[in-house]
Amino acid sequence: MKHLFVLLTFLGSLSLFAQPKLDTLAYQTFQNERFPIVNFETLGKEVDSASVIQYLSMEEKIQALSTVWHEAKFNFANFDLIPHVQWDSLYRAYLPKVIATEHIMETYTVLMQFNQHLRDGHTRILPPLYHFKKQKLNFVPIHFKQIEGKTVVYKVNSKDPVYSNITIGMVLEHIDGMPVQEYIHKQITPTLHFSTAQDSIGRIYHHELLRGAENTVVALDFKTPRGKLIRETFTRQPYDWNVRKSVAFKILPGNVGHLTIDSFANEDTFTEFKKHFPDILNTSALIIDVRHNGGGNGHWGHEIIGYLTKDPFYPSMTLMNTYHPSERAWGGQAIQSKKTIYDWKPYHTETYKKPVVVLISELTYSAAEDFSSAFKMAQRGVLIGTATGGSTGQPLGYHLPGGGVGFVCTKRDAMYDGTEFVGLGIQPDVEVKLTLEGLQNGKDEVLDAALKYVKQQKNKS
Structure with missing residues (x-):
């Protein structure tokens, strides 16, 4: 009996030291949980003003800058386009700057300036929603173009009588008494994120020029086409996104269809296109206008091209990186594309x-x-206008202290044949620029060039 007790005690002691089995699924789940996904559905929710964070601690400021730094270091797809940027050195240079800030918007201004060095339109910093809505997300619904070095009214996106004195072709001279270029230099460019020179121009004149704090009044000095100087004052308000239709269709002289697509945000674009397609079939030529299309989901654009050809066509070439720390330890290739x-x-x-x-x-x-890239590769027609913004890819969202959000572009795209357009833009087959004289005379010279081109094509057939 004594021997049996000793044996059982020995076997019991062995069970205490039995080693666990590696649960590979649990291991992978644990690793993925270390990298949370931003829930975009919650970003638009209102924040109770009583719970709004006004200041970050020194530790939170350092954490915020460090987060922007390391998310870009390991995830940014386009460092090869900015070889002059020493990202680690910039991080050290910005540490004292971010520590010296006081209000949370000052902190986020420094984060945006740091991020700006990446020169990428899909890589940006958004302040906490409450502050962003109060300080940055308010507009006067007048859009401009830079034409012949001038700031020209291109579109008034409101039917409110308060804007009735503003006409297409007016030249903006001053904002709050400051020359426009000086205003841009001081108020906009320090935190602007962009990929190309034309991208920065588009963002400034179409999107950013009249942004500001909610309910603030802005004084604008214009010169009319007749040379008269006038001053108008407007109050900045949140933009009504419902005024914008993503798809519109009309018939131009010569039975030419003009299909405007201002967004590929969701399936609604494709649904609207299909509604118009029976009428499109009856036209003698089609002009697809994506001059104001800021993007969305490329799938819906490809669906539309699928109605323009029966032949297979080629969307963009994609490069995605994977980081392998063990390969780095072994002296191999840590980044595999x-x-x-x-x-x-x-x-x-x-x-x-x-x-x-x-x-x-x-x-x-x-x-x-x-x-535009897939359309060009399909050889279905020509691109007319000016170079595109030069930014595409897949942005990764990540949280920042105080409730802000950062984005970093994680995917590199090029045309199917390898032609680069990120950081360059897609070049038109026929370049046509708007002129001040044309705009003031009510002409759309880019559309006119397209009409001339399709007329020539019809005459050939």
């Missing part, structure tokens, strides 16, 4: 076979550039 290319096979029963033109500009961006 995976190239993805594929063809899109149209499946729609009806196909539009008449001449097609796509209009592009510096505001043609992201998924709209993917659309």
